[in-house]
Amino acid sequence: MTCLPKMTDKKLGLVIDLDTCVGCHACVVSCKGWNTENYGAPLADQDAYGEMPVGTFLNRVHSYEVQPEDGLAQLVHFPKSCLHCDDAPCVTVCPTGASYKRTEDGIVLVNETDCIGCGLCAWACPYGARELDGVEKVMKKCTLCVDRIYNENLPQEDRIPACVRTCPSGARHFGDLGDPNSDVSKLVAERGGMDLMPELGTKPVNKYLPPRPKDQLSSDQTPTQSLQAQADNPAGFFAWLDRTLEKL
Amino acid sequence: MHPAPSVILFTSLSGVGFGLLFFLGLGMPAPLGLNAFIFYAIAYAFAVGGLLFSTFHLGHPERAIKAFTQWRSSWLSREAWLSVLALGMTGLGAVAQIFFETRLAVVSYAGAALCLLTVFSTAMIYRQLATVPRWHTPMTPVLFLTYAVAGGALLSGQVGIAQPVLGLLGALQIFAWIQGDGAFARSGSTLATATGLGTNGSVRAFEPPHTGTNYLLQEFVYLVGRKHAAKLRLIAIILLSGLPIVLLVLPFNHMFAALAVLTHVAGVLVSRWLFFAQAEHVVGLYYGKRG
Numbered sequence: 001m002t003c004l005p006k007m008t009d010k011k012l013g014l015v016i017d018l019d020t021c022v023g024c025h026a027c028v029v030s031c032k033g034w035n036t037e038n039y040g041a042p043l044a045d046q047d048a049y050g051e052m053p054v055g056t057f058l059n060r061v062h063s064y065e066v067q068p069e070d071g072l073a074q075l076v077h078f079p080k081s082c083l084h085c086d087d088a089p090c091v092t093v094c095p096t097g098a099s100y101k102r103t104e105d106g107i108v109l110v111n112e113t114d115c116i117g118c119g120l121c122a123w124a125c126p127y128g129a130r131e132l133d134g135v136e137k138v139m140k141k142c143t144l145c146v147d148r149i150y151n152e153n154l155p156q157e158d159r160i161p162a163c164v165r166t167c168p169s170g171a172r173h174f175g176d177l178g179d180p181n182s183d184v185s186k187l188v189a190e191r192g193g194m195d196l197m198p199e200l201g202t203k204p205v206n207k208y209l210p211p212r213p214k215d216q217l218s219s220d221q222t223p224t225q226s227l228q229a230q231a232d233n234p235a236g237f238f239a240w241l242d243r244t245l246e247k248l
Numbered sequence: 249m250h251p252a253p254s255v256i257l258f259t260s261l262s263g264v265g266f267g268l269l270f271f272l273g274l275g276m277p278a279p280l281g282l283n284a285f286i287f288y289a290i291a292y293a294f295a296v297g298g299l300l301f302s303t304f305h306l307g308h309p310e311r312a313i314k315a316f317t318q319w320r321s322s323w324l325s326r327e328a329w330l331s332v333l334a335l336g337m338t339g340l341g342a343v344a345q346i347f348f349e350t351r352l353a354v355v356s357y358a359g360a361a362l363c364l365l366t367v368f369s370t371a372m373i374y375r376q377l378a379t380v381p382r383w384h385t386p387m388t389p390v391l392f393l394t395y396a397v398a399g400g401a402l403l404s405g406q407v408g409i410a411q412p413v414l415g416l417l418g419a420l421q422i423f424a425w426i427q428g429d430g431a432f433a434r435s436g437s438t439l440a441t442a443t444g445l446g447t448n449g450s451v452r453a454f455e456p457p458h459t460g461t462n463y464l465l466q467e468f469v470y471l472v473g474r475k476h477a478a479k480l481r482l483i484a485i486i487l488l489s490g491l492p493i494v495l496l497v498l499p500f501n502h503m504f505a506a507l508a509v510l511t512h513v514a515g516v517l518v519s520r521w522l523f524f525a526q527a528e529h530v531v532g533l534y535y536g537k538r539g
Contacts, residue, residue: 002318018445028457053460060457062534064439068449075454076445080534089378095315095325114314117307120324122467123249126379126437128531131463137307194444197530199436200378208444 008106011178013205021171023077027163034162039147044135082129082142083204090121251524258302265294266363267400273360284345327369334362381435382428418489453536468529488515
């Protein structure tokens with residue numbers, strides 16, 4: 001049923017730390033690997049080794065430049081996947097009931113045998129979290145690795161989403177955001193975790209931790225400034241070299 | 249948004265078809281026998297033909313029957329029900345008029361109402377999307393309904409109604425274009441709100457996540473043809489509203505009437521192409537492709 005549950009027992013989701021993400025795309029690769037080999041239709045590529053490769057991914061890492069009023073620009077790597085919204089617009093538009101939000105843990109899933117591939121859920125998602133697979137013609141999206149997190153055949157430490165398990169910088173956290181005492185909820189409270197496009201009222205479960213303020217470099221302290229000072233007022237060996245070359 | 253031919257043909261043709269069925273349902277005109285057959289055949293060719301085109305938009309058309317299940321929440325599912333009910337109800341009226349030469353008033357009026365509701369539900373599929381600010385306005389259903397009524401009046405030969413409604417349609421469409429051009433800016437979604445990074449400074453897309461294209465870019469960040477948008481708008485208005493009105497003012501003959509229908513439908517197709525091609529989805533923000 002594509003009506004949303006009034007509330008869910010848990011709100012499983014991710015907390016992504018934009019301060020520590022180094023933009024290595026390891027989460028993208030591990031996500032593609034796990035979700036191609038396990039639950040549901042594989043994530044297909046077209047023309048993978050040709051001129052115009054295209055493929056389905058459930059997680060993609062953008063990079064943004066943030067230019068403060070004064071001071072140096074900062075590069076922020078920005079992994080983006082399904083936010084498992086409480087008020088998920090992708091679910092209610094689905095005509096077949098293929099898209100649904102689970103009552104027990106709040107995960108938004110697609111039942112691929114019911115999906116007619118109309119694409120309307122992807123139109124309704126502001127975040128670009130859903131992609132129609134080019135081969136299977138069904139809608140693919142992050143499952144929060146539902147086939148890992150409850151999988152008793154895996155060792156305990158692997159029962160977390162593949163992207164979280166693989167992140168080498170500890171920028172991705174997984175837990176119950178509906179429980180105020182969970183580690184992820186405390187992290188969100190402590191670091192001022194934020195929603196993406198809150199104005200659209202989707203109430204995302206996933207939260208993003210903003211980059212911490214960097215050490216303030218004033219404009220005369222920039223890394224190139226000290227080199228400029230050496231070039232303008234050389235001393236020692238470079239001063240002699242400078243004088244000698246001037247005379248030639 | 250990607251202006252898929254299947255969706256443009258579906259919304260344009262089924263809109264005209266249900267518009268004609270609406271007028272036939274009202275008994276304007278109320279033909280019997282062979283005449284009724286010709287009118288209803290034209291109406292169903294547009295309405296059913298349009299609906300068939302919509303299935304080309306599906307990845308799995310063989311499962312389309314499942315789209316009838318979620319009418320409680322989904323406008324697309326409601327549209328599926330309403331279109332079948334509208335076709336069925338007007339079909340009953342058509343059978344009575346063609347084979348029994350009688351008009352079933354109650355059935356016909358109910359069919360007419362269902363036709364308008366079907367067009368309304370089609371429009372609501374677009375109107376409900378907060379992710380496309382240009383569509384997320386009551387103007388979307390108002391426009392779709394006016395398109396259907398104008399096309400229906402034209403095809404059913406209701407010249408007295410067609411003239412003012414075609415004029416109204418042109419005015420509403422121009423208003424919707426002007427209103428729509430500022431809709432994205434008014435929506436308040438920016439790269440700053442999309443990333444949450446706005447408090448730290450001005451945000452610029454530095455590097456995309458992938459070097460090639462992908463489904464999202466192909467479907468939502470359509471850029472081709474925007475440079476001719478102003479010319480295409482002019483062409484659309486002349487074809488869908490201006491020329492048909494002139495042709496209807498001229499002394500009536502069947503040649504002019506047919507020409508008015510043809511130019512109107514051509515204009516509807518151009519304006520519907522613009523409806524999709526000019527619609528900006530907020531996901532483009534993540535790729536630095538919006539204002």
